[in-house]
Structure formats: C-alpha cells, structure tokens
Amino acid sequence: MRIALIADAYPPLRTSGAVQVRDLAQELASQGNDVTVIVPAPGAAVPWRLERVGGVQVLALASPATKDVSYVRRTVAEALMPLCILRGIRRSPLRSASWEAVIWYSPSIFLGLLVGALKRSRACRSYLILRDIFPEWAVDMGLMRRGLAYWFFKLVERYQYSVADVIGVQSPSNLAYLAAWATRPGRQLEVLNNWLAPAADIGCSIRVSATSLAGRRILIYAGNMGVAQGMDILLEVATALRDRADIGFLFVGRGSDVPRLRALAAARALQNVMFFEEIEPAEIPGLLRQCHVGLVALDPRHRTHNVPGKFLAYMQAGLPVLARVNAGNDLIGMIDIEQVGLAYVGDSAAELAGLATTLCADEPRRRAMSAQALRLAASAFSVTSIARQITTVMATS
Numbered sequence: 230m231r232i233a234l235i236a237d238a239y240p241p242l243r244t245s246g247a248v249q250v251r252d253l254a255q256e257l258a259s260q261g262n263d264v265t266v267i268v269p270a271p272g273a274a275v276p277w278r279l280e281r282v283g284g285v286q287v288l289a290l291a292s293p294a295t296k297d298v299s300y301v302r303r304t305v306a307e308a309l310m311p312l313c314i315l316r317g318i319r320r321s322p323l324r325s326a327s328w329e330a331v332i333w334y335s336p337s338i339f340l341g342l343l344v345g346a347l348k349r350s351r352a353c354r355s356y357l358i359l360r361d362i363f364p365e366w367a368v369d370m371g372l373m374r375r376g377l378a379y380w381f382f383k384l385v386e387r388y389q390y391s392v393a394d395v396i397g398v399q400s401p402s403n404l405a406y407l408a409a410w411a412t413r414p415g416r417q418l419e420v421l422n423n424w425l426a427p428a429a430d431i432g433c434s435i436r437v438s439a440t441s442l443a444g445r446r447i448l449i450y451a452g453n454m455g456v457a458q459g460m461d462i463l464l465e466v467a468t469a470l471r472d473r474a475d476i477g478f479l480f481v482g483r484g485s486d487v488p489r490l491r492a493l494a495a496a497r498a499l500q501n502v503m504f505f506e507e508i509e510p511a512e513i514p515g516l517l518r519q520c521h522v523g524l525v526a527l528d529p530r531h532r533t534h535n536v537p538g539k540f541l542a543y544m545q546a547g548l549p550v551l552a553r554v555n556a557g558n559d560l561i562g563m564i565d566i567e568q569v570g571l572a573y574v575g576d577s578a579a580e581l582a583g584l585a586t587t588l589c590a591d592e593p594r595r596r597a598m599s600a601q602a603l604r605l606a607a608s609a610f611s612v613t614s615i616a617r618q619i620t621t622v623m624a625t626s
Contacts, residue, residue, distance in 0.1 A: 230262045230263070230329050230330060230620055230623065230624065231262070231263045231265075231327065231328045231329045231330075232257060232262050232263065232264050232265070232268045232328060232329070232330050232331075232332060232620075232623075233265050233267055233326075233328040233330070233331045233332070233347065233353075233550055234257070234264055234265070234267070234333070234334075235249065235266075235267045235268070235314075235331065235333040235334070235340055235343060235344065236250040236251065236266070236333065236334040236340075237266075237268070237269055237295065237307075237310065237336065237337045237340065237579060238250065238268070238296075239251060239266060239268040239287065239289075240347075241511060241512070242296075242486055243508075243510055244453070244505050245452060245453075245537075245538030245542075246334065246336075246360070248425075248510045248538070249334070249423065249424065249425070249538060250266070250268075250334055251266075251283070251285075251423065251585065252425065252426035252575070252612045253424065253612060253615065253616060254266050254283075254285045254301065255283045255284060255426070256426065256612045256613060256615075256616040257287055257619075257620065258283075258284045258285050258570070258617055259284065260547075260613075260617065260620070262620065263286075264285050264286065265285075265286045265287075265288060265323065265326070265328070265494055266285055266286070266287045266288065267288050267290070267318070268287065268288070268289055268290070269289070269291075269292035269295070269310055269313070269314055269508070270289035270290055270291055270292065271291075271292055271293060271295065271296070271306075271462065272291075272294060272566060273289065273290075273291040273292075275291065276290065276291050276316075276317050276320050276321075277289070277291070277317045277318075277320055277321040277555055278290075278292050279321060279322060279323070280597070282284040288317075288318070288321060290313065290317030290318065290321070290325055291312045291313060291317060292306075292313040292314060292317075293305070293306035293309055293310065293398075294306060294310070295307050295310060295311065295337070303601045305356035306625070307337050307338075307339045308339055308456075310337065310339055310340075311340060311342040311343035311346075312342075313344055314343055315343055323589055327351050327353070328347075328351055328353050328405050329353055329354070330353055330354050330355070330356065330617065330620075330623040331344055331347050331348065331351070331353050331354070331355045331356070332342075332355070332356045332358065332619060332623075333355070333356075333357060333358065333482030334358045334360065335358065335359050335361060335389065336360065336361040336363060336408065337358060338363055338382065338385050338386050338389050339385060339389075339610055340389070341357075341385070341388050341389025341390075341391075341392050341393075341450065342385075342388065342389075343401045344357075344389075344392050344393075345388065345391075345392040348392055350519070354394045354395075354623055355392060355393050355394050355395070356393070356394065356395045356396075356397065356622070356623055357389065357390070357393035357396045357621055358397050358421060358619075359375035359396050359397065359398050359403070359407075360399055360423070361401070361535075362403065362406060363382065363386065364379055364386065365382065365406075367382075367459065369480065369530045370457060370528060370530050371530065372456060380480045381423065390407070390410050392417065393416070394415065394417065395416070395417045395418075395419065395622050395623070396410070396411075396416075396417075396418050396419075397419055397420065397421025397618075397619070398418070398419075398420055398421065399420070399422065399423050399535055399536055400420070400535060400536060400558075400559040400560075401420055402557070402558075402559050403420075404418060406417075412616075417622060419618075419622070421445065421514070421615065421618060421619070422536070422609055422610055422615065422616040423536045423538060423610060424541070424610050424611065424612040425538070425539055425541040425542060425545055425606070425610055425612065426612045427545070428443055428510075428513070428514045428545065430513065430514040430515050430518055431511055431512070431515060432512070432513070432515040432518040433512040433513075433514075433515030433518075433519070434508060434512060435479075435481065435505050435508065435512075435516055436519075437479065437519040437520070438519070440503055440585070441500065441503070442477035442479065442501070442503055444475075445474070445475055445476055445477035445501070446475055446476050446477070446519040446521045446522070446589040447477050447478075447479050447521050447522070447587070448476070448477070448478050448479070448521070448522045448523075448524050448551065448585060449479045449481070449494070449517065449518070449522070449523055449524060449548070450463060450478075450479070450480045450481070450482070450523075450524040450525075450526070450539075451481045451482055451513060451517070451523075451539055451542065452478065452481075452482045452514060452538065452539040453482055453483065453484045454482055454483070454484035454485075454486045454487050454490060455486055455567060456485065456486065456528070457486040457528055458484070458486070458526045458528060459526055459528030459529065459530075459553070460486050460490055460526055460529065461490075461580060462501075462526065462553055462576070462578055463478070463480075463524060463526055463553070464490055464493055464494060464502070465578035466478075466578050466581050466582045466583075466585055467494070467499055467501055467502045468497055468578070469578050469579055469582040470498065470501065470582050470585065470586070471497075471499055471500070471501055473501070473586070475589070476501060476585070476586070476589050477501050477502070477503070478490040478501055478502045478503070478524075479502075479503055479505070479520065480502070480503070480504045480505070481504075481505045481506075481507070481508060481516065482507050483506065483507040484594045485541055487504070490504070491504050491566070513542055513546075514545075514546060515540065517542065517543065517546035517548055518546065520587050521549075521588075521589065521595065522548060522549055522550070522551050522570075522585070522589065522595070523539065523540070523542075523546075523548040523549070523550045523551070523570075524550075524552075525537055525540050525543075525550055525551070525553070525554065525560070526551035526552075526553050526554075527552075527554045527555050527558065527560075528555065529554075529555045529556065529574070529575075529576065530555065535558075535560075536559070536563075539579060540560065541606065541610050543602065544569060544602040544603070544605050544606035544610065545602075545603075546602075547600070547602050547603045548569030548599065548602060549569060549570040549571075549588055549594075549595050549597040549598035549599060549602065550564060550569060550571075550602070551570055551571050551573070551581075551584055551585055552564060552570065552571070552572045552573065553572075553573045553574075553575075553581055554572060554573070554574060555574070556574045558574075559623065561574065563605075567601055567605050568597070568598060568601050569598050569601045569602045570588070570598055570602075571587070571588060572582045595599075
C-alpha cells in the first residue's frame, strides 16, 4: 500500500510523538508498504528536503516554528503550517505522487486542513491517529475559556474529524466523545493503543552512580514537564521524603514548568532531587535501566483520557509505575488489572509519598510488577500489531 504519514514532529526531534511516528513509519515500511513521511521543518533554509531514512522516504517542508514559542505565535504558526506544507509539496518532486492512504497524527488539529486538500486531489482514504482531544483538555486545565478562541479551535477540530474515514483513539473512554461522529455512514471509530518499538540499551550519558543519588532507589520521571502534567505534587512527594537517604528522584526532560520546578527544588534545598535536560530517545533504555520506579503525572483537572508515551517506555524497560492521574482515567484500570504498579487519584502528597515508599521498599513486589510490565509492553503496545491494525482497516473499510 502507498501510504503518506503526516505529523508535526519527527526525529531528530526528541519528543515522544516524534519517536512514535518514526517507529510506526519504519514498521509500516518493514511490512511491505511504500511509506512517505511528510513533516514540517521549521527554520529550514530550503523549501523542501527529500531523503530516505531507515527505509522510509521523508519529505521535510519549510514551515513556521510551532515549538517553544508563545501560545499566540504557536496558534498562528500551526494555522499556517498546512498551507506551507501544501505549497512545499507542490514544489517538491512528490507534487504528482499518489497515495492509497493518508495517515496523520494529531496533535496538531490543524493538520486536518492539509489532509482534506490531499484527499480531494488524491482520492485516497484517511486514518486519524487521535492522541490529543483539543481544545477540551485546555478548557479542563483552565488554559482557555469557552469564548471566541475556543469556538475557533472547535471549528478546526470538527473539520479534522470530518475528513477522517477512520479515527483511532488511544483509550476506550475516548470512544464516547466521538460517538456522534461515528454514526455517519462510511466512518469507523476504534481504539488504537499507543505503541513503542523495541529499543536496544546503548547506554546513557546520565550515570546515576556518578551523582549524589548513587545508591538510592530511584524514581524516574522522563518526559515533558508542562501544565498538563501537574508536576508540583511530585516535587511535594520529594519534599516529604527529603530525609529518606535511600530514595531519590530523577527528572529528565523539557517543558514549560522545568525552570519553575528547578527553582522550587533549589529553594527547598532538596538533596534527593536532580534535574537533567532532555536526552536522545535512544538513551532512554540506558537511563531507565538505572532506575527502580517510573513516575507518571497527569493533572487531575483532565477529563479526557490518555496513555502517556513515558508509561510505554517504563513498561518496555520493566519498570513498575507510580501514576498520579485524573479520576476515571483508563490508565487506572490498566495499572490495577495488569499489576504493573500503583495508581493514585487525589491531591495528598503524603498519601502519594506513602505509595512511593511502599514500592521502593518491597523488592519482591517490584520484581513481579517488572515481569508483568514486560509482558504488557509486548502484548498491548507492539508497533507491529498497531501497523497491521491500521493497514487492515485501510484496506477493507
């Protein structure tokens, strides 16, 4: 099958979304599909760049920057991005290329504008990998009111759904949000789990044994640290356990809250906490090998459901997870049923610290959870099965 896979991030970007798209593209290609990844290239000196990487054709197209900029600039840049990409395609060697399926990864919701144009010109089917129900989560978080901006984003969101033939959501509870959309003839709605390709342990530039946390049980948070995560409670847990010489907290990644969290840790003189900048995705297995418990944080104001990429990385590494999540999140049931860690809903740092202490102290329980985590990663989050699920529905629907 000739497939165009569209996303707003792809390596060398280090985000979990970029890694997921790369893993999916390479797996689709390994299964015999002809895959072209179409991705924006902010700040590129040329209108387009076409290269083959890992068995996949990658078309990178000049576009405005959408990362690490203000909300206003990001909105304008994302709105312009589909137009810039479409213009770049028309200037590139792929101007006349045809595809049997267009698959796109959201966020961003604005990519639907590009997909609509490609569907009209190529007469192909489309699959939306929906990982982010926006703008609803922004309202839940208090970042946006139901005013003019909200209704603008709702229009873009609805258009994105309208150009999809199939939508894959990452959690069963998200099916209800799109139930009305799925009633139209020719549309299909399904759960498409997040995924992660197997990764070799090549080591890591961060060596815990060479830091002040050496010899402790390490609770690791690896990933984005922003408003959506509600990271403050994790720092409160570290504060509550500051006198435990056997427990340490390692935060690795980027995000809007990193400077503030670093400042808070410094102001409290926390000797059990260390921050490191974002590292290459290939180093994550080597980092997690040095740790004992994986931390997940989702702000309790969320009403939508998701399975964070870091959770998959922890499972693949065999790390038990300690997750503070929003009430009703499907992740709670998964963690409890599969026995891969402990999930907590609430605002008490003392209670969460108690759970952290329990996990760190009970080594036999951690070993059992580790075995379950490895099994869950192989059975539920295999990129091989995800790629087959997408191509099967594209070929038969």
